[in-house]
Structure formats: C-alpha cells, structure tokens
Amino acid sequence: MAVLNEEQEMLRDMAREWTSKESPVTEFRKVRAGGAEEAFDRKAYATMAEMGWVGVVIPEAHGGSDFGWLSAGLVVEELGKTLTASPLVASTIAASAILLGGSDEQQAKWLPGLASGEIIGTLAVDEGSRHDPAKLETTVSGGKLSGTKAFVHEAHGADLFVVAASDGLYLVEKGEAVSLSTRKLTDQRSHAEVVFDGAAADRLAGGGDSLLDDVLDRARILTASEMLGMAQAVFDVTLDYxxxxxxxxxxxxxxxxxxxxxxxxxxDLTMMRSAVEGGLQALDSGFGVARAATIAKAEANRVLNIVSREGVQLHGGMGMTDDYDIGLYLKRARVLEASFGxxxxxxxxxxxxxxx
Amino acid sequence: MATQPQIDSHSGEEAFREEVVQFLAEHFPPELKGKGNALASVEGPDQETPAQEGWRKAVGERGWGTPTWPKEYGGGGLSRKQAAILNEEMAKVGAFNPIGGMGVMMFGPTLLEYGSEEQKLAHIPPISRGEIRWCQGYSEPNAGSDLANLQMMAEDKGDHYLVNGQKTWTSGGQWADKSFCLVRTDRSDKHKGISFLLIDMDAPGVEVRPIQMISGMSPFCETFFTDVKVPKGNLVGKEGEGWTIGKRLLQHERTNLSGGGSMARLMGASLADIAKKYVDTDADGQIADKVLRDRIADFEIRWGAFLLTARRASDESKAGGVSEISSVLKKLGTKLGQERAELMIEIMGLQGLGWEGEGFSEAELGGVRAWLFGKATTIYGGSTEIQNNIIAKRVLGMLDHQ
Structure with a gap:
C-alpha cells in the first residue's frame, strides 16, 4: 500500500467500511437477480455521490472534493473488492475527459451534475470487439455525430456520452438520435452497442492532440484500480478457503x-499493487503518465487473470458453483481485461x- | 556518548559537512576516483596500491568506514544524518568507502548485539579499520536449505574446543583471515545444539579449496576443519544460542541481497537498446522481429512493476510502517534478473555465448559469466523455495507443513 496522508486514509477506511457493511457481494447478487439492464442500485449510487466519491477528481469549484487520483483509486479498489455495481468508474472517466478537454462553459455545465451523481457519464471509443482507438469511423458534420460504438460500459444508466470520433472527442446527450442494443456480457453488468445517428455533438476542443490517449490512460488506470480490488478479494477469499x-x-x-x-x-499481487498505485501517483504528479498507465493496466491484466484462474482451481468443485463468489470475479475480470486495452x-x- | 559532542542543530550539521570536505581534500587521492578498494569486497586478492592503502587507513582511523558504529569500538560514532552527509560529500568528489566485506555487512552488527565486551574490543576495531576479512561458515554438504542440520562438531576439551567437520560455499574463504561459524556443541537437539564460534582461517587443521563454478569463477570454497583447536573465548553468546544469533545475522544478509536499487544498477542498459544493436529494425525504428519485441516488452513491463515495488518498499519503511514487501523482494528481483539474462543471450544469439578469446567484446564475455553466476541468486541467501515457505508461514499464516 502506498504511503497515504490522513485524508486518504480516512477516505479509504470510509469506503472499506461502507462496502463491507452496505455493499457486500450479496448486493451485487440482488442487482443481478433484479435483471434491470442498467444493472446498478440507484439508491446506493446516490449514497456514494453524497459521500463525495464520484467527484474525487473534480475541482471543488464544480462541486467535487478534488482529492486526486490516488484517492479515487482507493475508493474504486474497495468497490472492486465487493464487486459493487455502479457507474462510478465510467462517470469519473467521463468527468476527466471534460476536465482535460472541456471549455469553462462545458465544465460548468456538466461537472457539478457528474459530481453530485445526478448525471451519469461514460466513455464510448471502440467500434469493434477489441480495443483499437486508432481505428475509428465515427464522424461529425455540421455538429451532428454519426457512428456505432461497441460494448459501451454503463450505457443504460448514462445520460452523457463522451464519444471518440475520427477528429476528436465530443459530448453527446442521450436522446432520440441515440439508440442502444443491449449486449449482455458474462459479468452481467451494463454494456450496449450504441448507435449515434446524427446526434447533436458538442466538441471538447481543449486538451490538444493527445486528448483521447490521455483520457484512455485515465480509464486504464482507474479500471486497473477496480481490478486490484478484485484480485485482492479473490486472493483473500482463496486463502481463507x-x-x-x-x-x-x-x-x-x-x-x-x-x-x-x-x-x-x-x-504477483505485490507487483500489481505497485503498478496500479504507480499509475495513480503518476496521474497526480503528471509525470510519465502514458508509460505508467500501460504498466498499470498490463500488470492488472496479467495478475488478475492468473489470480482468478488459480482462485477457481484452488476452490475445487466449489469454485465452479454459482453459490460461491469466486466465479463472479472470474467473469468480471475478463471483461475488464479486454476493456481499454x-x-x-x-x-x-x-x-x-x-x-x- | 560522553566523549562525542551532541551535534543536532543545523549549524552543527554544516560544521560537520565542512569537516568532511576538508578531510576529503586532504586524504582522498584523486587517482582513485570512481574506483574501489580490494579489501572492501568479499572476494578477490588483497593487494593494495599505496594510494588505496593510504585512503583505507585515513578512513579507518576516523572510524568512518563504519560511520554509525560506536566510537569505543573503533566506529565513527556518527548519527544517521551525519553518515548521510559523509556519503553525500564522498559521492560529490567520486570517493568511496574503502572498508566493507562480510565483517561490515553481517558479522559486525551481529557481534555488536551479541558479543561480550572483550570480543567487541578484540574484533570490531580491526573491521572498522578494514584490516581483517571475515568469511561465513554456515552451509555444509548436508546443511543447505536445511541449515540446522549442520554437523560440524566443536567438542569441549576444557580450555578449548576441538573442531572437526566441513563447511561449503564459503564465499571468499581463500582470502579471509577469520570465519564466523555455526558449529554443533550438542547432538541431542537439532536447534539448541548449535553454537556460534569464531575460528582463525590460518589455525592448524583448516584447509581451503576453491570450487570452480559453471561461470568459470571460484568465488566459493570448501573449507575442511581437522582437529582445529579453538579457544573457549571465541564462543559468541552461550552454548546453544548459535541458531538465534545465526538467524539474526541472516537478516543482515538478506537486506544486502534484495535491494532493488543495486539490482537496477546491475542491469545497466535497457534490453531494447541492446536488442537494437543485435537485431534488425524496420522502417519505423521498431524491432523487426515482432515476437522478440513482444517478449522484451513483456519483460520490461514486469521489470517496471518490480522497480515500483522496490520504491514502494523504501517509501513504506521510511514512513515507519511494517512492509510485507520485504518478504517478496528477493524472490521477485532474483527471478526477474535471471529472466533478463536469459532473454539477453537469446537476443544476441551465438554472439552472446562467447566463453573467451577473440571475436567477442568485453561486455559480451562479461554477460555470459554474469548469466551463469546469476543462477546462484535464487539459491543463496535462502533459496526461492525457502522464501516461499517463509511467505506462506509468516505472511500468509498458512500452517507449517512440517
């Protein structure tokens, strides 16, 4: 564990207490049994937002707490431990795109809502089943965006899409020109193919040429934080078994x-933790982010893959049953491994x- | 210490820095810049040039080779802060600590903790002056990972012990003056029958035979003890306390073997830079062999994660917390080091397997020897398997399998 300041320790302890008491894996099972396509508990998400967790990277002027990325990672790690289903990661990534590339007006318009949880955002980049941000056919003309995005996380709950077109990033609100086709993946969370058919699009004009890469690096690091929590939980539950x-x-x-x-x-888990925390710290310092993000997600992929496989094997036949949680982690693991790289x-x- | 004025103010630190700067200007011979001293290493012959000898004596006289050891035993009596200043100023002028080896790294700290007043006065000052080389008499042919199975016997003969048996993997045994040994004083109890004994390497009955290793080098020896008479005063602690004292010493050893920083220096250039010299690149400047490129990236990512782990361990220990990382650093670092060496010779092809003679650069020949010697890293200082036992038992709380 990275060396934390007092504020970060409090935040982590709060998240740990809340997830273990209010959002253990049984809560995810309830969401799954409920069968709603958006696949998360709105009341739980509102509580998370109230505690300031959605706005951790958002400046105070826009209603966030501005604690930084390491703090955001600590919260997300705890959520990952109990497979808490929520659009918190997706919304944080969307907010970071607006922070990096949005005008003052765009920031003032969207960030307070994202921080308070009233608005849910998500990132829509890939157009095929494998991550390939260099291959985008989505286009914008006359302020209207058209294209098809594959496997968009938290698409059902989202009000706002940060969409990668061939010439940059755009904000698109959910509406008539946006249609969703559910893609139920093995993790039984919210994923959909999203078709934009001449949807009104507001360009994120700041952030320079590397804006998409910079946003994806944040997505990689925050996703790796969720994976770290999952790997730690699988390791702990296997050791107990x-x-x-x-x-x-x-x-x-x-x-x-x-x-x-x-x-x-x-x-392996020790290396993964160092890599993920190194990524979060790079975001906070602004130094060497691209390399650190790649190490963080690559180590998260490698280690969560082996830990989840060994976890099932070491549980024997019990690991194959739906009654045991281990299989739920295995299924979510592969979805996150394939996402954002x-x-x-x-x-x-x-x-x-x-x-x- | 009463004789040492307390220097804790900022101006005191500056005064000390001034003293160091003056000392270096006066005593450090510029021709030694960036070099080392023969006697400071565990192995290798002990001839010094006059400049090296002068430098060692100057540092030894002040006790600055062992800066934080107590002054009454020949140490420097410095605070940690002062020792750091000493290091900084030495680095600035390309100077080095000419006093080292196992006496400094392992035996000295252990004797300071467990030795009698008489033993400390006899043995610590020569270590601090860099005059005496110590070697470690632990492993035996049938006591490697199962170290407590050691059989070398020290029989009580009234005024002395009579020692018979064999030690092996004695690092630098052929150059050492003295040896700190684990010996058996009682056959009835595996652990409580072990004692910690100091033996002169030139005593009658001690014979040293260097072992030639696969790398062609002979850094280790077999050491035979036949009816060697050892004075009773050379027993450290009491009879039967050897296992406790010996384990404490191993902690000093592991700290010295696992450091990520020293590992990083050992590694030198990035594998990718080396690969670009030996294999083709395409129009984009990428390694043309994409399979090899993938394997290098795969390694370098994990190496990056290891360096972050070493940094985290250092951050955590500075913050004063108990770091679980220390238990895995050796296991992770040594395995990655071996993997790197294997990948390196694969990148170089047969050019990377030269043994000696023409047609190879010094770096290529050195790389081969380092690849071979590197196989020792997962065996010595507690093998990877022993590290795994320790992690499972102490960190993960899995019950003892024995």
Missing amino acids: LKQRVQFNQVLATFQALQHRMADLFG GTAFLKNRFATIGGY
Whole structure:
C-alpha cells in the first residue's frame, strides 16, 4: 500500500467500511437477480455521490472534493473488492475527459451534475470487439455525430456520452438520435452497442492532440484500480478457503504445494499493487503518465487473470458453483481485461512508447 | 556518548559537512576516483596500491568506514544524518568507502548485539579499520536449505574446543583471515545444539579449496576443519544460542541481497537498446522481429512493476510502517534478473555465448559469466523455495507443513 496522508486514509477506511457493511457481494447478487439492464442500485449510487466519491477528481469549484487520483483509486479498489455495481468508474472517466478537454462553459455545465451523481457519464471509443482507438469511423458534420460504438460500459444508466470520433472527442446527450442494443456480457453488468445517428455533438476542443490517449490512460488506470480490488478479494477469499477446507485429515493450507502457489500469487499481487498505485501517483504528479498507465493496466491484466484462474482451481468443485463468489470475479475480470486495452495492445503500446 | 559532542542543530550539521570536505581534500587521492578498494569486497586478492592503502587507513582511523558504529569500538560514532552527509560529500568528489566485506555487512552488527565486551574490543576495531576479512561458515554438504542440520562438531576439551567437520560455499574463504561459524556443541537437539564460534582461517587443521563454478569463477570454497583447536573465548553468546544469533545475522544478509536499487544498477542498459544493436529494425525504428519485441516488452513491463515495488518498499519503511514487501523482494528481483539474462543471450544469439578469446567484446564475455553466476541468486541467501515457505508461514499464516 502506498504511503497515504490522513485524508486518504480516512477516505479509504470510509469506503472499506461502507462496502463491507452496505455493499457486500450479496448486493451485487440482488442487482443481478433484479435483471434491470442498467444493472446498478440507484439508491446506493446516490449514497456514494453524497459521500463525495464520484467527484474525487473534480475541482471543488464544480462541486467535487478534488482529492486526486490516488484517492479515487482507493475508493474504486474497495468497490472492486465487493464487486459493487455502479457507474462510478465510467462517470469519473467521463468527468476527466471534460476536465482535460472541456471549455469553462462545458465544465460548468456538466461537472457539478457528474459530481453530485445526478448525471451519469461514460466513455464510448471502440467500434469493434477489441480495443483499437486508432481505428475509428465515427464522424461529425455540421455538429451532428454519426457512428456505432461497441460494448459501451454503463450505457443504460448514462445520460452523457463522451464519444471518440475520427477528429476528436465530443459530448453527446442521450436522446432520440441515440439508440442502444443491449449486449449482455458474462459479468452481467451494463454494456450496449450504441448507435449515434446524427446526434447533436458538442466538441471538447481543449486538451490538444493527445486528448483521447490521455483520457484512455485515465480509464486504464482507474479500471486497473477496480481490478486490484478484485484480485485482492479473490486472493483473500482463496486463502481463507485453504485454511478451512480439510482433506486427508489435513487443512489444505498445510500442503506445501499449495503454500508455494499462494506465495507466487502473493508476489504477483505485490507487483500489481505497485503498478496500479504507480499509475495513480503518476496521474497526480503528471509525470510519465502514458508509460505508467500501460504498466498499470498490463500488470492488472496479467495478475488478475492468473489470480482468478488459480482462485477457481484452488476452490475445487466449489469454485465452479454459482453459490460461491469466486466465479463472479472470474467473469468480471475478463471483461475488464479486454476493456481499454487487452494485453497484446498494451505490450505493443509499451514498446512504441519506449521507441522500439 | 560522553566523549562525542551532541551535534543536532543545523549549524552543527554544516560544521560537520565542512569537516568532511576538508578531510576529503586532504586524504582522498584523486587517482582513485570512481574506483574501489580490494579489501572492501568479499572476494578477490588483497593487494593494495599505496594510494588505496593510504585512503583505507585515513578512513579507518576516523572510524568512518563504519560511520554509525560506536566510537569505543573503533566506529565513527556518527548519527544517521551525519553518515548521510559523509556519503553525500564522498559521492560529490567520486570517493568511496574503502572498508566493507562480510565483517561490515553481517558479522559486525551481529557481534555488536551479541558479543561480550572483550570480543567487541578484540574484533570490531580491526573491521572498522578494514584490516581483517571475515568469511561465513554456515552451509555444509548436508546443511543447505536445511541449515540446522549442520554437523560440524566443536567438542569441549576444557580450555578449548576441538573442531572437526566441513563447511561449503564459503564465499571468499581463500582470502579471509577469520570465519564466523555455526558449529554443533550438542547432538541431542537439532536447534539448541548449535553454537556460534569464531575460528582463525590460518589455525592448524583448516584447509581451503576453491570450487570452480559453471561461470568459470571460484568465488566459493570448501573449507575442511581437522582437529582445529579453538579457544573457549571465541564462543559468541552461550552454548546453544548459535541458531538465534545465526538467524539474526541472516537478516543482515538478506537486506544486502534484495535491494532493488543495486539490482537496477546491475542491469545497466535497457534490453531494447541492446536488442537494437543485435537485431534488425524496420522502417519505423521498431524491432523487426515482432515476437522478440513482444517478449522484451513483456519483460520490461514486469521489470517496471518490480522497480515500483522496490520504491514502494523504501517509501513504506521510511514512513515507519511494517512492509510485507520485504518478504517478496528477493524472490521477485532474483527471478526477474535471471529472466533478463536469459532473454539477453537469446537476443544476441551465438554472439552472446562467447566463453573467451577473440571475436567477442568485453561486455559480451562479461554477460555470459554474469548469466551463469546469476543462477546462484535464487539459491543463496535462502533459496526461492525457502522464501516461499517463509511467505506462506509468516505472511500468509498458512500452517507449517512440517
């Protein structure tokens, strides 16, 4: 764990207490059983917003708390631990796009609503099933945006889309020219194909040529924070299981073959935490963000993948049942691994940034 | 200490800095800039040039080679802050600490903690002056990872111990003056039968044979002890306390082996820069072999995460918290170091496998030896398997499998 200041420790403790008491995995199961397409609890989200968690990176002048990215990551990590279903990550990423590229008017118009939770935002970039921000066919002419975005996170709950067109980022409000087709993925959260058919679009003109990359780096790092919470939870629940399950008259935790596998995972988890916290700290310092974001998401992908696989294996047959939580983490894990950059994409990006 | 004026004010620090600057101007021979001292390392012969000898003696006289050790035993008696100033000023002029080796890194701190007054007065000052080299007598042919299985016997003969047995993997044994050994004084109890004994390497009955390693180097020795008479006064602590004292010493060893900073220096240039010299690049300046490019990126990402881990460990320990990271740093860093060496020789092809002679650069030949020597890193100082046992038991609270 990074060294935290008092404010950050309080925020983390508050998030930890709330998620463990008010939003354990049983709450996600309720959302899932409810079957609503937006797949989150509006009341819970309003509570999160009240506690200031949605506006962590938004300046105080616009109703946020301006605690910075490490703080945002701490909250998101705790939410990830209990698979809390909410559009908090999507909305924070949308807010960061407006912060980086929005005019004063655009910021004043949207940020207070995003911070208070009354408005939900999300990022719509990819047009195919694999992350490829260099290949965009969405176009804008005469202030009208047209194109099809694939697998948009939290699309059902969103009021505002930050849409990547071939010539930049645009704000598009949900309305008649925007239509959704649900794509129910294995994590059973909100995802949809979104078709924009001449929708009114407001350009984010600031932020320079790297605006899309900069926003995606924030998406990568914050998503990696959620994955860190998930990996930590899977590791912890697996360790508990090994300490309780008895076979051959012996607690499984006493088998050296299993001890060494857990030691390996502990090492991987340590690297993942350093990489993710390093990404958040890079955002706060503004130094070396692209490289740090790539390391953060690549390590998150690698480690969550292996931890979730080992978690199921070490639970034995119980890990295959829907009654146990471990499978829920496995399914969400793969969705997040593929979002905003799969491992092959990230390795290519890392080498390109490094000049080789 | 009563004899040492308390220097804690800012002006006191500046006065000390001034003293260091003057000392360096007076005593550090400019021709040694950026070099080292033979005696400061664990291994290697001990001939010094007159300049090296002069520098060692000047530093040793002040106790500044072991700056924070107590003055009454020949240390510098400096505060941590003063020691940091000393380091800073030495670095500024390209000077180095000419006093090091196992006596400084491991044995000295342990003896200061457990030794008798007489032992401290006898052994610490020569370490602080850089006059005596110590080696470690721990491992035996049948006591490696299972160190407590050691069998070398020290039999009580009234006024002395009679020592018989064999040690192995004695780093720098062929150059050491003295050895700190774990010996058995009681066969009836595996752990409580172990004692900590100091033995002169030139005592009659001690024989040292260097072991040639796969790297072609001989940094380790087998050491044989046949009817070696050791004075009773050379026992550190009481009989049976050797395991406790010996484990404490290993903590000093692991701290020295796991540092991410020193690891980073060891690594030198990035793999990608090396690859660009040995393999083709395409029109965009990218490594043309995309499979190789992918593997380099895969490694460098994890290496980046490891360096962040080392930085986090240092931040956490500075903040005073208990860092769980220290338990995994050695395991992670040594494995990545080996992986890097393997990838490097793969990038270079057969040019990266030269043993000696013409057709290879010094860096290429050095790389091969380093690749081979690097296999030791996951074995010595507690093998990766032992580290895994420690993590499972101490950090993860999994019950002992034994």
